[in-house]
Amino acid sequence: xxxxxxxxxxxxxxxxxxxxxxxxxxxxxxxxxxxxxxxxxxxxxxxxxxxxxxxxxxxxxxxxxxxxxxxxxxxxxxxxxxxxxxxxxxxxxxxxxxxxxxxxxxxxxxxxxxxxxxxxxxxxxxxxxxxxxxxxxxxxxxxxxxxxxxxxxxxxxxxxxxxxxxxxxxxxxxxxxxxxxxxxxxx
Amino acid sequence: xxxxxxxxxxxxxxxxxxxxxxxxxxxxxxxxxxxxxxxxxxxxxxxxxxxxxxxxxxxxxxxxxxxxxxxxxxxxxxxxxxxxxxxxxxxxxxxxxxxxxxxxxxxxxxxxxxxxxxxxxxxxxxxxxxxxxxxxxxxxxxxxxxxxxxxxxxxxxxxxxxxxxxxxxxxxxxxxxxxxxxxxxxxxxxxxxxxxxxxxxxxxxxxxxxxxxxxxxxxxxxxxxxxxxxxxxxxxxxxxxxxxxxxxxxxxxxxxxxxxxxxxxxxxxxxxxxxxxxxxxxxxxxxxxxxxxxxxxxxxxxxxxxxxxxxxxxxxxxxxxxxxxxxxxxxxxxxxxxxxxxxxxxxxxxxxxxxxxxxxxxxxxxxxxxxxxxxxxxxxxxxxxxxxxxxxxxxxxxxxxxxxxxxxxxxxxxxxxxxxxxxxxxxxxxxxx
Amino acid sequence: xxxxxxxxxxxxxxxxxxxxxxxxxxxxxxxxxxxxxxxxxxxxxxxxxxxxxxxxxxxxxxxxxxxxxxxxxxxxxxxxxxxxxxxxxxxxxxxxxxxxxxxxxxxxxxxxxxxxxxxxxxxxxxxxxxxxxxxxxxxxxxxxxxxxxxxxxxxxxxxxxxxxxxxxxxxxxxxxxxxxxxxxxxxxxxxxxxxxxxxxxxxxxxxxxxxxxxxxxxxxxxxxxxxxxxxxxxxxxxxxxxxxxxxxxxxxxxxxxxxxxxxxxxxxxxxxxxxxxxxxxxxxxxxxxxxxxxxxxxxxxxxxxxx
Ligand SMILES: [Zn+2]
Numbered sequence: 030x031x032x033x034x035x036x037x038x039x040x041x042x043x044x045x046x047x048x049x050x051x052x053x054x055x056x057x058x059x060x061x062x063x064x065x066x067x068x069x070x071x072x073x074x075x076x077x078x079x080x081x082x083x084x085x086x087x088x089x090x091x092x093x094x095x096x097x098x099x100x101x102x103x104x105x106x107x108x109x110x111x112x113x114x115x116x117x118x119x120x121x122x123x124x125x126x127x128x129x130x131x132x133x134x135x136x137x138x139x140x141x142x143x144x145x146x147x148x149x150x151x152x153x154x155x156x157x158x159x160x161x162x163x164x165x166x167x168x169x170x171x172x173x174x175x176x177x178x179x180x181x182x183x184x185x186x187x188x189x190x191x192x193x194x195x196x197x198x199x200x201x202x203x204x205x206x207x208x209x210x211x212x213x214x215x216x
Numbered sequence: 217x218x219x220x221x222x223x224x225x226x227x228x229x230x231x232x233x234x235x236x237x238x239x240x241x242x243x244x245x246x247x248x249x250x251x252x253x254x255x256x257x258x259x260x261x262x263x264x265x266x267x268x269x270x271x272x273x274x275x276x277x278x279x280x281x282x283x284x285x286x287x288x289x290x291x292x293x294x295x296x297x298x299x300x301x302x303x304x305x306x307x308x309x310x311x312x313x314x315x316x317x318x319x320x321x322x323x324x325x326x327x328x329x330x331x332x333x334x335x336x337x338x339x340x341x342x343x344x345x346x347x348x349x350x351x352x353x354x355x356x357x358x359x360x361x362x363x364x365x366x367x368x369x370x371x372x373x374x375x376x377x378x379x380x381x382x383x384x385x386x387x388x389x390x391x392x393x394x395x396x397x398x399x400x401x402x403x404x405x406x407x408x409x410x411x412x413x414x415x416x417x418x419x420x421x422x423x424x425x426x427x428x429x430x431x432x433x434x435x436x437x438x439x440x441x442x443x444x445x446x447x448x449x450x451x452x453x454x455x456x457x458x459x460x461x462x463x464x465x466x467x468x469x470x471x472x473x474x475x476x477x478x479x480x481x482x483x484x485x486x487x488x489x490x491x492x493x494x495x496x497x498x499x500x501x502x503x504x505x506x507x508x509x510x511x512x513x514x515x516x517x518x519x520x521x522x523x524x525x526x527x528x529x530x531x532x533x534x535x536x537x538x539x540x541x542x543x544x545x546x547x548x549x550x551x552x553x554x555x556x557x558x559x560x561x562x563x564x565x566x567x568x569x570x571x572x573x574x575x576x577x578x579x580x581x582x583x584x585x586x587x588x589x590x591x592x593x594x595x596x597x598x599x600x601x602x603x604x605x606x607x608x609x610x611x612x613x614x615x616x617x618x619x620x621x622x623x624x625x626x627x628x629x630x631x632x633x634x635x636x637x638x639x640x641x642x643x644x645x646x647x648x649x
Numbered sequence: 650x651x652x653x654x655x656x657x658x659x660x661x662x663x664x665x666x667x668x669x670x671x672x673x674x675x676x677x678x679x680x681x682x683x684x685x686x687x688x689x690x691x692x693x694x695x696x697x698x699x700x701x702x703x704x705x706x707x708x709x710x711x712x713x714x715x716x717x718x719x720x721x722x723x724x725x726x727x728x729x730x731x732x733x734x735x736x737x738x739x740x741x742x743x744x745x746x747x748x749x750x751x752x753x754x755x756x757x758x759x760x761x762x763x764x765x766x767x768x769x770x771x772x773x774x775x776x777x778x779x780x781x782x783x784x785x786x787x788x789x790x791x792x793x794x795x796x797x798x799x800x801x802x803x804x805x806x807x808x809x810x811x812x813x814x815x816x817x818x819x820x821x822x823x824x825x826x827x828x829x830x831x832x833x834x835x836x837x838x839x840x841x842x843x844x845x846x847x848x849x850x851x852x853x854x855x856x857x858x859x860x861x862x863x864x865x866x867x868x869x870x871x872x873x874x875x876x877x878x879x880x881x882x883x884x885x886x887x888x889x890x891x892x893x894x895x896x897x898x899x900x901x902x903x904x905x906x907x908x909x910x911x912x913x914x915x916x917x918x919x920x921x922x923x924x925x926x927x928x929x930x931x932x933x934x935x936x937x938x939x940x941x942x943x944x945x946x947x948x949x950x951x952x953x954x955x956x
Contacts (some may be wrong), residue, residue: 062711106677109689109719109949119651120953121678123946421844424661426761426783426818496769497762542739543760545781 280312292321534622
């Protein structure tokens with residue numbers, strides 16, 4: 030039976046979403062955002078560094094196609110707002126926050142690739158609040174893998190993926206020189 | 217009582233001995249050195265009662281070492297060292313005669329301090345102590361101290377060590393005057409203006425560490441002056457702790473010209489380590505004169521091997537642990553050297569700089585000659601000051617184990633190949649593992 | 650990634666990758682400084698102690714503000730140098746501060762090596778804010794940050810450092826940092842203040858200001874301690890300015906695009922002419938702003954070093 034045993038320590042993976050799936054999901058989420066907000070006026074997108082930034086760019090492009098209006102897109106670095114800075118093994122890299130538009134009284138859609146414990150979103154909301162006072166914050170994620178540790182819920186979910194805690198969900202983007210896909214990995 | 221140290225390789229340059237012999241000691245004096253050949257004749261007398269036999273096979277047997285430059289710190293700085301702890305440390309390092317510098321508190325610039333030191337040494341000392349008196353009162357460089365009264369009390373040389381006699385005229389007078397006693401003046405050569413504020417050797421390292429440098433020339437300027445004054449006065453000059461190649465060259469040429477009565481000493485740290493030992497501000501490597509460059513170290517070794525430098529002394533300068541902790545600039549200068557001197561100097565033999573006889577000459581015979589004492593020899597009739605040296609094993613320097621109160625050494629953790637395992641001093645046998 | 654040591658004692662101990670990482674991180678903090686709310690919660694709950702044995706309003710304020718903008722608590726602890734010799738030992742003071750729970754100790758002292766000593770003896774992160782004539786690493790880092798910001802690169806630039814190199818911790822840290830990052834370094838000043846031995850660090854040495862400034866990309870001026878004139882390092886400040894003061898005419902020898910830097914505080918008319926200090930090429934005020942970003946970056950990165 031030894032021949033069938035998976036050797037320890039070697040990651041095993043399963044593709045959850047491919048390029049086409051992701052494209053379809055983004056289109057659907059764009060429609061949902063328009064529907065919920067009754068249009069695209071006073072809407073802006075802020076992606077969380079780094080995966081969320083790529084996603085926000087694509088969502089915005091789709092929203093602009095549909096809504097025929099420019100959607101401001103920003104990038105948010107949450108490193109300085111995390112609650113685990115002093116317990117992590119390595120200090121998170123500080124990237125740039127680039128939000129070159131007013132968010133006061135705007136509806137901000139926070140965009141991230143994977144929703145997990147909810148802690149990044151908590152940090153992101155604090156970071157957004159330091160930039161101004163939006164009229165509302167909504168959350169759009171490509172994958173919700175469960176295991177929330179905070180009372181946070183996404184407004185727009187690309188795909189719900191039940192996972193076990195020791196699995197990891199990896200999202201790869203063309204923007205980083207990879208192929209668009211979402212992979213579930215476990216050891 | 218009779219002691220026989222058997223089968224050791226006895227080194228005694230005073231008699232030209234270098235060979236496996238038995239050393240016989242009787243009533244605190246050297247009785248004889250019996251070579252292999254002569255051993256047979258007296259066989260019948262051995263193992264008689266009251267004879268202590270010591271097996272020294274595979275080991276070296278030297279006359280007890282004589283250290284011309286030691287700071288015993290008593291009176292006044294007993295928290296750094298005392299006569300008791302300093303002499304105990306000396307004996308552990310194979311040293312049986314210690315010349316102590318006068319920069320105590322009060323300064324040894326009068327006979328009552330000299331008498332105090334000798335009395336203390338007689339009651340608590342593990343070895344003989346020979347006080348060095350101050351040249352000037354309070355070592356202030358202004359008025360001559362009572363040299364001949366101190367000489368009568370037991371001072372064997374004079375020095376303002378710790379600082380130079382700055383005023384050239386004062387130094388001239390001291391050299392002239394000291395001729396009546398036929399004793400050496402030991403000069404701490406340092407141009408205080410050139411060295412002012414300095415804490416290490418001047419060079420790239422001092423600049424990049426941001427520490428004020430002491431150029432080699434601060435020493436050499438003063439060596440040149442004192443040689444000139446010795447020539448002028450005919451006084452006996454002994455130059456302390458030579459640290460630079462330039463000083464070696466000046467002394468070499470003066471000796472070659474034969475114009476003055478000059479001897480010189482260096483210390484183990486000046487031929488064992490360089491300025492690099494300061495590392496990241498290790499105050500245990502802060503010493504005056506400072507540790508110099510690699511080139512200087514090589515020049516010192518040449519000076520030792522060609523006879524320019526007569527003596528290896530320790531400049532044992534113990535300090536309290538707290539004094540060496542903290543700001544490098546504020547730490548006092550000095551290395552606790554009594555317990556590493558022999559081991560470090562033996563490296564010179566390993567490196568071919570000196571022979572065993574040459575080493576014993578620099579560490580025992582010559583220093584005795586310079587201060588006019590009948591020590592540093594195994595001649596029959598001499599005091600039984602003896603050290604047995606093991607140079608077969610390895611021993612680790614552990615400052616924590618020093619008998620000296622001063623644990624300030626840059627050699628902590630070093631592995632040396634030689635150490636004293638037995639010292640006979642003042643009729644007592646001290647033995648270590 | 651991450652720095653290797655819990656302390657920033659000097660540039661000597663850093664490599665090019667460390668420097669690069671600090672500059673990159675500082676860029677992120679410069680963003681923060683441009684916002685309405687300039688404070689981030691990153692180091693909430695941590696304590697920074699400024700331990701200053703030398704008075705320095707500029708550096709202390711910069712560190713204090715940097716620490717506060719990262720949400721650490723800040724305590725200022727000033728000890729006059731005169732009380733150092735007789736008073737409590739450095740080690741005892743430092744242990745006391747550590748016992749108060751300091752995570753960061755920012756130290757300025759007139760003796761070289763003090764930052765090293767504290768770093769070796771304390772578990773807290775030690776940041777050297779200038780020790781004697783040894784190093785002032787954050788000043789060099791903010792200078793490099795400013796150069797990179799204005800010039801895009803550091804490698805290949807020719808940087809002339811003018812003045813009292815011997816006694817300048819700013820110059821020393823800059824020499825090491827610039828060489829590590831691939832810039833050319835020229836040192837200009839009187840031979841009494843620019844030791845020849847520094848040639849061994851692969852730098853060029855000039856006593857002639859005109860020659861030394863030729864085609865330089867950066868002219869970094871150092872503050873001249875007026876007290877040095879009595880000590881024989883140079884005769885008078887008048888003669889000093891005549892030989893090594895940065896005037897518009899002399900600056901014309903450097904490249905047209907050359908930047909003028911000064912760590913402050915300036916002695917106008919001693920080492921730098923007012924026209925130059927206030928001129929178009931002066932980036933002296935940018936240096937101050939960037940100092941804040943760089944010090945935030947260093948605090949942030951050191952917080953991430955686990956021993
Ligand atoms: Zn001396």
